[in-house]
Amino acid sequence: xxxxxxxxxxxxGPIITGIAVGVLAPILVKLGNPGNMGICVACFSRDIAGxxxxxxxxxxxxxxxxxxxxxxxxxxxxxxxxxxKPRTGSAPLVRFLLGMLAVIGALVFLGCPWRAxxxxxxGDWNAIPGILGLVxxxxxxxxxxxxxxxxxxxxxxxKALGWVMPLLMVGLLxxxxxxxxxxxxxxxxxxxxxFFSTSGPGSQxxxxxxxxxxxxxxxxxxxxxxxxxxxxxxxxxxxRDAHLFNGIVAFIAAAFLTNLALGQFNPGFANQPVxxxxxxxxxxxMVLAGLAFTLAxxxxxxQFILSGEGDGDAALFALGMxxxxxxxxxxxxxxxxxxxxxxxxxxxxxGLIICVVIGLTFRETRTx
Amino acid sequence: xxxxxxxxxxxLSCPExxxxxxxxxxxxxxxxxxxxxxxxxxRNNVSRIAERFGWRVRVEDQPDGSxxxxxxx
Numbered sequence: 001x002x003x004x005x006x007x008x009x010x011x012x013g014p015i016i017t018g019i020a021v022g023v024l025a026p027i028l029v030k031l032g033n034p035g036n037m038g039i040c041v042a043c044f045s046r047d048i049a050g051x052x053x054x055x056x057x058x059x060x061x062x063x064x065x066x067x068x069x070x071x072x073x074x075x076x077x078x079x080x081x082x083x084x085k086p087r088t089g090s091a092p093l094v095r096f097l098l099g100m101l102a103v104i105g106a107l108v109f110l111g112c113p114w115r116a117x118x119x120x121x122x123g124d125w126n127a128i129p130g131i132l133g134l135v136x137x138x139x140x141x142x143x144x145x146x147x148x149x150x151x152x153x154x155x156x157x158x159k160a161l162g163w164v165m166p167l168l169m170v171g172l173l174x175x176x177x178x179x180x181x182x183x184x185x186x187x188x189x190x191x192x193x194x195f196f197s198t199s200g201p202g203s204q205x206x207x208x209x210x211x212x213x214x215x216x217x218x219x220x221x222x223x224x225x226x227x228x229x230x231x232x233x234x235x236x237x238x239x240r241d242a243h244l245f246n247g248i249v250a251f252i253a254a255a256f257l258t259n260l261a262l263g264q265f266n267p268g269f270a271n272q273p274v275x276x277x278x279x280x281x282x283x284x285x286m287v288l289a290g291l292a293f294t295l296a297x298x299x300x301x302x303q304f305i306l307s308g309e310g311d312g313d314a315a316l317f318a319l320g321m322x323x324x325x326x327x328x329x330x331x332x333x334x335x336x337x338x339x340x341x342x343x344x345x346x347x348x349x350x351g352l353i354i355c356v357v358i359g360l361t362f363r364e365t366r367t368x
Numbered sequence: 369x370x371x372x373x374x375x376x377x378x379x380l381s382c383p384e385x386x387x388x389x390x391x392x393x394x395x396x397x398x399x400x401x402x403x404x405x406x407x408x409x410x411r412n413n414v415s416r417i418a419e420r421f422g423w424r425v426r427v428e429d430q431p432d433g434s435x436x437x438x439x440x441x
Contacts, residue, residue, distance in 0.1 A: 011410065024439070083408050084408075085406075085407065085433070087379070089379075090379065090380075090381060145383065145384070145387060146387075150380065150384055151381070152379075152380075153378065153379030153380055155379060156406075226409055226412075228382075231382060231383070234383060235383065235386075238383060238386075238387070239383075239386060239387075239390060239417060241416070241417065241420070243416060296379040297382045297383070298382060313381070322439045364380075
């Protein structure tokens with residue numbers, strides 16, 4: 001075990017994690033997840049928001065066990081390796097807001113950075129403007145970091161704080177298994193509290209136990225290796241450090257080969273699963289997402305992993321993503337396969353303005 | 369030997385500890401430079417970057433669970 005751990009914390013860690021995610025995600029698609037959506041942290045946050053009744057888009061409502069697995073896997077791993085360090089206090093409110101903005105941008109593109117790479121490896125060329133936008137957004141974030149941007153310091157917190165997010169995930173797991181229904185309206189529709197799609201992407205899912213197991217495994221690997229799909233680009237741009245970026249290369253290569261082997265590689269722009277062809281807003285959405293993720297210090301997967309390690313600020317970012325995903329659908333911001341929604345482009349512009357203001361105004365305040 | 373620079377990156381999240389370390393050692397011919405961090409992730413990231421710039425890194429575990437990295441070359 002200790003030899004394997006040394007391996008995972010070496011330069012091979014992100015590569016091994018990338019290969020694992022790259023192989024497992026297309027298999028989850030084969031087992032029932034939506035196309036090119038073996039794992040999408042933004043889409044899955046959106047499905048969870050829908051399942052909890054935070055939006056009314058009936059086709060995207062499901063409690064995704066993969067996300068629960070991420071947090072619980074990272075939690076147990078951090079406990080085992082004595083890295084469970086409850087902490088908070090680094091501008092939690094701003095991190096919540098950045099989580100909302102990041103997911104709104106991602107849902108204009110229709111995917112988080114994880115899914116952007118998965119869409120590319122499945123032959124969805126609409127991912128290319130998305131990834132270019134992501135690089136642009138991360139580059140903008142690096143500019144602010146160089147200018148001294150900081151959300152300030154966190155402080156150690158009581159152990160109990162670190163348990164909050166894992167316990168919330170246990171609660172979600174119970175809701176997934178029990179799926180309580182309190183009644184029906186006059187038309188016979190369930191009134192909640194939990195909603196599951198009967199058609200559309202929300203109804204497409206791998207068996208729950210397998211999805212949870214994959215989530216737990218990725219939670220373990222990502223906690224040890226610090227796998228991060230945004231940090232990879234940031235470190236490459238900022239300090240020419242390819243440690244995390246190697247993981248992304250391995251991720252895309254493994255996913256491409258697995259898709260090819262499973263007959264899931266379909267190159268082209270048109271008729272791609274859960275995707276639209278508007279290059280401008282595929283790019284624009286991901287500029288916003290990339291910038292918001294960089295200002296918050298990591299990609300959506302990494303934020304869920306950190307929340308399992310006891311990072312209360314990352315937990316607020318993650319919860320901001322779930323709430324933001326609800327807003328993205330109730331305010332008609334999230335794209336559909338037909339294209340950007342009515343107010344999606346305006347939301348991206350507004351979100352970028354907010355991020356720029358945050359990037360320019362937040363500096364570390366010294367108390368001494 | 370007392371360090372000529374002290375970087376306190378405790379409580380700061382990625383990538384700020386790395387950025388602060390990079391700024392501190394840039395153009396510096398010799399150390400030692402001390403960097404304080406409080407997570408294993410920051411400890412590893414700062415060590416990796418410092419070593420890439422040709423610095424030796426010695427890690428000292430602190431009683432409060434944080435780390436003091438002494439960079440020298």
